[in-house]
Amino acid sequence: MGSESLPPWASQPCMMGIDEAGRGPVLGPMVYGCLYCPLSYQKTLASLKFADSKTLKEEKREELFESLKEDKSIGWAVDVIDPRELSAKMLKKDKINLNQISHDSAMGLVSRVLKMGFLLSEVYVDTVGDAEKYRCKLSEVFPGIRFVVAKKADSLYPVVSGASIVAKVTRDRALRNWVLHESVANTHRNFGSGYPGDPETKSWLDDHKHPIFGFPTLVRFSWGTCSSYFKDAVEVIWEADKEEEDGSNNKSGKRQLKLSSVGFTGQKRKSEEVESSAKGRSKFFQSRKLELVTDFH
Amino acid sequence: MEFKEDLDSMDDRRSDVADFIDLKSLDQVTDLTSQIHNLPCCIRHDGECQVSDYFKPKKTGVVLEGLEVEEGSFRGRRLRGATVPVPDGYRGLVLERRKDMGKGKGVEASDENSSWEATAKFDNITYWNHDSFPSQNDALMRFLHWFPVADALHKPVTVEDLGCISNSLDQKL
Numbered sequence: 001m002g003s004e005s006l007p008p009w010a011s012q013p014c015m016m017g018i019d020e021a022g023r024g025p026v027l028g029p030m031v032y033g034c035l036y037c038p039l040s041y042q043k044t045l046a047s048l049k050f051a052d053s054k055t056l057k058e059e060k061r062e063e064l065f066e067s068l069k070e071d072k073s074i075g076w077a078v079d080v081i082d083p084r085e086l087s088a089k090m091l092k093k094d095k096i097n098l099n100q101i102s103h104d105s106a107m108g109l110v111s112r113v114l115k116m117g118f119l120l121s122e123v124y125v126d127t128v129g130d131a132e133k134y135r136c137k138l139s140e141v142f143p144g145i146r147f148v149v150a151k152k153a154d155s156l157y158p159v160v161s162g163a164s165i166v167a168k169v170t171r172d173r174a175l176r177n178w179v180l181h182e183s184v185a186n187t188h189r190n191f192g193s194g195y196p197g198d199p200e201t202k203s204w205l206d207d208h209k210h211p212i213f214g215f216p217t218l219v220r221f222s223w224g225t226c227s228s229y230f231k232d233a234v235e236v237i238w239e240a241d242k243e244e245e246d247g248s249n250n251k252s253g254k255r256q257l258k259l260s261s262v263g264f265t266g267q268k269r270k271s272e273e274v275e276s277s278a279k280g281r282s283k284f285f286q287s288r289k290l291e292l293v294t295d296f297h
Numbered sequence: 298m299e300f301k302e303d304l305d306s307m308d309d310r311r312s313d314v315a316d317f318i319d320l321k322s323l324d325q326v327t328d329l330t331s332q333i334h335n336l337p338c339c340i341r342h343d344g345e346c347q348v349s350d351y352f353k354p355k356k357t358g359v360v361l362e363g364l365e366v367e368e369g370s371f372r373g374r375r376l377r378g379a380t381v382p383v384p385d386g387y388r389g390l391v392l393e394r395r396k397d398m399g400k401g402k403g404v405e406a407s408d409e410n411s412s413w414e415a416t417a418k419f420d421n422i423t424y425w426n427h428d429s430f431p432s433q434n435d436a437l438m439r440f441l442h443w444f445p446v447a448d449a450l451h452k453p454v455t456v457e458d459l460g461c462i463s464n465s466l467d468q469k470l
Contacts, residue, residue, distance in 0.1 A: 087373030092428050183350050212342060213351040214372045221373020234342040236372055240427060288440040 006117050009038040009073060013121040016113065017159030018106050020126065021167035023098065025194030026201065026223040028175040030086060032079040032105040033167030035159055036113060039121065041073045042159075050161035054154075058172065065169040068162060076163075077112055078170045079105045083220050090222035093240040102128040107141055114142075122146045124160045126153040182216045184208075191218075196225040205229055317412040318392065327417040331380070333389065335424040335437060336371060354378070354423070364431045364438075367423065378425035381437065384444045391417035 016036035023030055037045055048071075050064060068074050081101065089096040106125060114120055123142075127134055127149045135149040150156060154164040175194065180187055187208060192200025208216055209229045219226065278285040285291070334352070354369030354376070364379035383389045395412040424437040432438070 084370055084373075084375075088370060088375035088428075091374045181353060184347075210351065212340065212346050216351075217370060217373075219373075234340060236341070237339040238374065238427060239337060240374075284446075287436070288443060289436045290440055290443055 007072060007075070009041075010116075010118045012038040012040065012119060014038050014118050015042065015122040015124070015159055016110070016120055017153070017157055017161070017163035018109060018123065018125045019154050019160050019164035019167050020102060020105075020128070021164065021171040022175075022194065023102065023128075024196075025220075026196045026205070026225045027083060027191060027194045027219045028178065029083055029171060030081045030101075030105075031167045031171040031174065032081070032102070032109055033076065033163045033165075033170060034078075034106075034109045034113065035068065035074060035076045035162035035166055036118060036120065037074045037159070044073070045162065046158045048158070048162075050158050050165055051155070054164070054168070056165070061165050061169050061172075064165050068165070074162070075113070075118065076166045077109055078166060079108055080170065080174055081105060084217045087217070087219075087221040090220075091240075099129045103134065103137065107138065110138075110142055110145070120145050122148065124148045124150075124153055124157045126160055126164070127151050178218060180216050180218060182213075184210075184216070187216070196223070209233070317395075319395070319412065319414045320390075323388075323415060323418060326415055329391065329417045329419045330421055331419075331423070333419045333422045334378075335422055337376070337425055337427045338371070338374075361430055362433045364433075366430060369425065371425075374427050376425040376427065377430050378423055379431035380421050380423040381441070382421045383419065384441060387444070389419040389422060390415045391419075 014036050015038075016034055018032065018034045021031045021033065022028055048064075048068070050068075056064070068076065086098070086101065089101055090098065106128075110120065110123060120142075121144075123138070123145050125134070125138070125147060131149045131151060135147050138147045138149065139145070148157070153160040155161065175191060178189070178191075188204070190200055191204050192198040192202075194201055196202075205215070205219070205225075206229070208219075211233045214221060214230060214233060215226070278289060278291045281290075281292070332348075334348075334354075352369060352371065354367045357366045357368050359366040364381075367378050367380065369376045369378070392413040393416045395414045422437075424431070424435065426435065
């Protein structure tokens with residue numbers, strides 16, 4: 001996605017803004033967007049009235065997005081991260097937190113635009129986590145670029161405001177046109193904003209929970225919000241969680257949830273209950289989880 | 298055909314009871330080939346569920362160590378797996394405890410002898426790992442090693458086998 005054939009200004013020093021949309025919501029994709037233009041275009045850009053996308057109405061955002069797409073001196077690109085990808089990464093055995101995912105996505109956009117052949121000299125980024133640490137990380141990966149990492153960069157720098165419009169419009173469209181992967185009857189599309197506090201989002205979650213599967217894959221299972229909906233769901237125990245309970249790995253982010261604790265009914269279960277360990281038998285059988293069964297239960 | 302095995306001979310505490318596995322109607326039984334999934338988690342639920350509405354694994358087109366990698370997800374976790382055939386000469390069965398047994402006892406006494414019935418059969422099994430790609434080192438793949446070992450240990454030796462051995466010995470000499 002994004003603009004394609006290389007404009008003549010690609011070889012001039014360019015600036016880029018990067019912002020995200022849909023980081024907080026419990027459902028739908030997270031979108032990283034960027035907008036870039038030659039440094040010489042900076043003044044014109046400031047006159048285009050790209051405010052922080054959150055302060056604009058949806059129609060205004062759509063309108064601005066359409067006009068920046070037409071602008072021959074502006075390029076843009078997006079990275080749409082599927083909620084399945086977010087859940088999978090945040091619930092991996094070696095968990096990847098949302099900040100890490102965000103950093104990777106932003107860096108992916110920078111390298112994509114560099115590879116297309118644009119000469120990026122300045123990149124403005126709305127911060128995720130500690131701004132200075134983030135800036136150091138970016139500068140290390142892209143030594144030729146000057147990075148400005150700031151809180152509320154989307155309201156400070158027009159190029160980031162533009163990026164936030166790109167990201168927000170893309171996220172809204174993606175959610176609006178979302179096709180559920182599940183073939184379940186009685187689904188509806190009143191997702192609301194996707195933010196956990198939104199009553200519409202809450203009732204969508206209520207309407208689409210499932211005792212075994214939890215939710216459709218539109219939902220980010222790694223969000224803490226999911227836990228209250230799983231209270232009466234079937235308990236599922238994963239090996240990765242067992243290790244976590246045993247101590248050591250407790251650095252998981254606030255939003256990440258231990259699914260094993262969901263619906264727990266009291267006593268802890270030992271791994272032997274979950275799968276056969278072939279205890280006391282030859283190593284050949286132990287490593288193959290082969291157990292001698294004399295009767296079934 | 299009635300298949301009856303005295304499994305309890307291995308357990309001297311219960312010398313006079315026997316478990317039955319009834320394989321009478323294997324031809325009429327549902328074939329669940331390609332629908333048996335072994336998940337890397339324990340789901341504390343026993344019963345029916347519209348699995349295919351939610352669980353939609355896909356082939357990735359990637360082949361690793363001779364295994365065609367498939368991808369799916371369950372409760373937000375990424376699953377990677379492969380479909381493995383049940384070895385030749387073996388059969389996958391779903392067994393269910395027969396309800397008409399244990400009459401007069403009221404409760405299903407798990408320590409008593411029980412009768413089992415094959416309610417479904419399958420010729421392959423798809424096993425899933427949490428995140429990690431399927432490999433020949435996975436427990437399920439390694440468990441297949443038992444079959445040739447069992448054959449080597451327990452298969453009656455035929456005259457042909459002996460012939461083969463002496464032939465190969467002759468060639469070496």
